[in-house]
Amino acid sequence: MHDDIQVVEKARTGVVGLDNILVGGLAPGHLFLLEGNPGTGKTTIALSFLLEGARLGEQGLYITLSETARELRQGARSHGWTLPNNIEVYELVPPESLLDAAQQQSLLYSSDLELGETTKQIFEAFERIQPTRVVLDSLSEIRLLAQSSLRYRRQILALKHYFARFGATVLLLDDLTTDTLDKTVHSVVHGVIRLEEMAPEYGAERRRLRVLKYRGQAFRGGFHDFTIKRGGVQVFPRLVASEHRTGFARHAMTSDIAELDALLGGGVEQGSSALVLGPAGTGKSTFVLQFIAAAVKRGEKAAIFVFDEELGLLFNRTRTMGFDLEQLRDSGLLHIEQVDAAELSPGEFAHRVRERVDFAQAKTVVIDSLNGYQAAMPDENALVLHVHELLQYLNRQGATTFLTVAQHGLVGDMKSPVDLTYLADTVILLRYFEALGKVxxxxxxxxxRTGAHEDTIREYRIDKGGLSIGAPLTNFQGVLRGVPALVGSVEPLLSASIAK
Known part of the structure; x- marks a missing residue:
């Protein structure tokens, strides 16, 4: 690095994931705007910003025009926070003379006096405390006092130049309850972060944020999901697969069933994705569990994310087929997690998957199913983009991913709720068919994509012994249509070729 290039230490916000989006945090000595409707988490982020500074030994000042100091401290306690001595909460209230009708001026608008008095109190509090970090909550009150866009802009510029003289990093909060079309502050401040809350037809509210502006600084664009829980705000930066690449040796992952591995041309290659398609009840979960069991048997770590089935029922059902998922979980090699699509955003789900791959070193990942994942998405187009980035990321980390999709219908022409066959490297198709009076x-x-595979169709059976794969159905035609025609003997049928 050149000696004449000065690296500026950013003012970290203390919000998990947000500093990643801001590429380090907020540039010190500048004004930043944090805007969003009431309830989107502005105060929580602002408190995290001051607490992070306090942890580093910096003096903080929270100027509140909309909340009382008591309400602010109660909000902090709800997250398990106690504001330290180096964070001053200054509750700015109108002077008593302005509240007393007998003392009000008749020749001047009271708003003129209030605006000037408000600014004076802000400056006096700043000079008394001399903070490094400042939060001003909120601009809506100042905008109402200014009454005109011109006076409001002048007021914001006055605040900017005043704080800049002392090198303070300032976070301005705006609850967007007044003129939301007024972009005055956007043009004045150094950066703008917008918080949004969406209410789906069913399930918990979804929150997301976007950096609209950051002068002279690259940042992660687009929307990023976030949640508010006890302990503060957690942001889930949008996954960009191209930023993550690791080296690994590719080899075929086998299922320990010779016939299935033969059908797959030796197995599923590590660092690739496999999609298992089929109508309800065909055993899509059983197929992917076969690969999970084989991976754990080899001593590899794996992770299963279940959207559709209750875990207790899944454990009982699969135990009868020879898969003791509880034992595999207790061994530490298998992570299995129930996912509630109504309570989880796509960004948070991607974050959970990344945790298992990055920190737990899982090499096999199962998402069962994409139908449940789709329920967590606002629209189908976004689903395809999210899945694309997630699969690309997992592939580049050397993880093998199995996804299941339940198709509509039982026999004949099947319909998928979303077409992801072009994204997956391997596609396994399961079908019902009728033969000799049985389904x-x-x-x-x-x-x-990663090599040759059999072009045959094989019958399979799922019973107490697990998954059994038969020989190719060479004597039947029309199996995929559901009602095949016999063109030879019935010997290739699984029930006839495998002794019970």
Whole structure:
């Protein structure tokens, strides 16, 4: 690095994930705007900003025009925070003379006196405390006192130049309850962060933020999901797969079932994705669990994210087929998690998957199913983009990903709620078909980017012994349509070729 380039230490916000989006934090000595409707988390982020400064030994000042100091401290306690001595809460209230009708001036607008008195009190509090970090909550009151856009702009410029003289980093809060079309502050401040809250038709509210502006500084654009929980705000930076790449040796992951591995041309390659398609009840989860069990048997770590099935029922059901998921979980090699689509944003889900891969070193990841994942998405187009980035990221980390999708219908022409076949490296197709008075199941591989695979259709069976794969159904035609025609003997059928 050149000697004449000065690296400026950023003022970290103390909010998990937000400093990552801001590439380090807020540039010191500047004004920043944090805007959003009431309830979006502005006060919580502002308190985190001051607490982070206090942890570093910096003096903080919270100037509140809209909340009382008592309400502010109660809000801090709800997160388990106690404001230290080096954070001063200054509750700015109108002087008593302005509240007394007998003392009000008749020749001057009271707003003129209030605005000037308000600014004076802000400056006096600042000079008395001499803070490094300042929060001003909120601009809506100042905008109302200014009454005109011109006076409001002048007031903001006056605040900017005053604070700049002392090198303070200032966070201005705006609750957008007045003129939301007025972009005066946007043009004056150094950076703008907007918080949004969305209410889906069902489930918990979803919150997201976006950096609208940051002068002279690169930042992570787009929307980023975040949550407010006890302990503060946690932001989940939007996943960009191109930023993550690791080196690893590719090899085929086998299922420990010779016929299934043969159908897949030797197995599923590490660092690739496999999509298991089929109608309800065909055993999509059983197929992916077979690969999970084989991976854990090899001593590898794995993770399962279940959207559709209650874990207790899943444990009981799979135990009868030879998969003791509880034992695998207790061994420390398998992480299994129930995901509530109504309470989880896509950004938080991607963050949970990344945690298992980055920190727990999981090499096999199962998402069961994408139908449940889709319920957490605002629209189908966004789902495809989220899944694309997630699969690219997992592939570049050397993790093998299995996804399941339940198709609509039972036999014949199947419909998928979302088409992801072009994203997956391998596509395994499961089907029902009728033969000799019984409903049977067939499996085929219709796509594999990473190598050759069988183009045959094999029957399979799921019973107490687990998953069994038969020989290719060479004597039937029309299996994928659901009602095949017999063109030879019935010997290739699984029930006839495997002794009970």
């Amino acid at each position: 049977r199941r067939a499996v085929s591989v219709i796509k594999k």
